[in-house]
Amino acid sequence: MISGVLLDLAGVVYDGDKAIAGAVDAVARLRAAGLPIRFVSNTTRSPRPAVLRRLAGFGLPVEEEELFTPAQAARQWLRQHGCSPHLLVHPDFKTEFDGMPEGGRRAVIVGDVGESLDYAKLNRAFRELTRGAELLALANNRSFKDADGILSLDAGAVVAAFEFASRAQAIVLGKPSPEFFLSALAGMGCPPDEAVMVGDDAESDVAGARSCGLGALLVRTGKYRAGDETRFDPPPSAVVADLAAAADWIIAHAKDG
Structure with missing residues (x-):
């Protein structure tokens, strides 16, 4: 059934x-x-309102409670554990964490950063991990189908790099x-x-x-x-x-x- x-x-x-x-x-x-x-x-590039607007544009209206994303799980995790986020996510996605606490215990949150990813951002997140921050992976996918129809590198590779460099074990919040x-x-x-x-x-x-x-x-x-x-x-x-x-x-x- x-x-x-x-x-x-x-x-x-x-x-x-x-x-x-x-x-x-x-x-x-x-x-x-x-x-x-x-x-x-x-998805860790488009915030929830943008996803809902996209679906409505296809003629598929979706209620907010019908959409479930890793950002929701991350916000819940941060509240439960009293942590503030250090974000390594796409610039458009940062609004998903508006209103989260600042200061205190930290958690590095990793998503698909896109073209804005650089060494300085990676190293700042790495230094947070060496100071004891938790490592939260919004997703651990190996690849995704990009706008040009070809597979592109996804956030899973960045998560694996942090695990290797910092010896932290990522907590995966999205699928799987x-x-x-x-x-x-x-x-x-x-x-x-x-x-x-x-x-x-x-x-x-x-x-x-x-x-x-x-x-x-x-x-x-x-x-x-x-x-x-x-x-x-x-x-x-x-x-x-x-x-x-x-x-x-x-x-x-x-x-x-």
């Missing part, structure tokens, strides 16, 4: 500045079937962290064994979701490359062409339940 759906965004719902063919209708069909949805994204998936499901009141994740990343989206008890569908859009379904364990529940095909699979299995 399927009673809840988690959908990745980039590479599943949209690709660059365009919605993927059939994706908006697929979301509408899932909603018409009575299935609650959470849009779960590891089990806490990320489970927190998104908690907002729907959906147990893991009744949920399915749809993503284009066989490692973070699919294996990550399967590892904490969810079903997971791998789509052949976005960053998918031939053979991805065999590269990571656990493997996907199914491999489908796109979100439209994923919606067909989910609705059929929801009815079976």
Whole structure:
């Protein structure tokens, strides 16, 4: 039985500045079937309001509570642990941490910095870590599909470099962290064994979701490359062409339940 759906965004719902063919209708069909949805994204470049505006521009209005991102998890972690953030994130993303405490115990927060990354920023963050700051990874992805359609280096490489240099162990807040998936499901009141994740990343989206008890569908859009379904364990529940095909699979299995 399927009673809840988690959908990745980039590479599943949209690709660059365009919605993927059939994706908006697929979301509408899932909603018409009575299935609650959470849009779960590891994006660390666009703040939440920008993501919501982009989706609305595709003809896909999404309520704020339906969007779940690593920045939410990071803000919650900072409050729970009484830490102030040292941000190594994209300039556009810094607003996600407005109002966070300053001073006291520190936590280095790493996201996709983009073209603004330089040695000075890396070294300032490294020095915070050597002084005992926690290392928080908003995401640990190896790569992402860039605007030119080619894979580009993602934040996971920077996280690995900090772990090597500082001997700190990163706390991963986005996918594939089990806490990320489970927190998104908690907002729907959906147990893991009744949920399915749809993503284009066989490692973070699919294996990550399967590892904490969810079903997971791998789509052949976005960053998918031939053979991805065999590269990571656990493997996907199914491999489908796109979100439209994923919606067909989910609705059929929801009815079976």
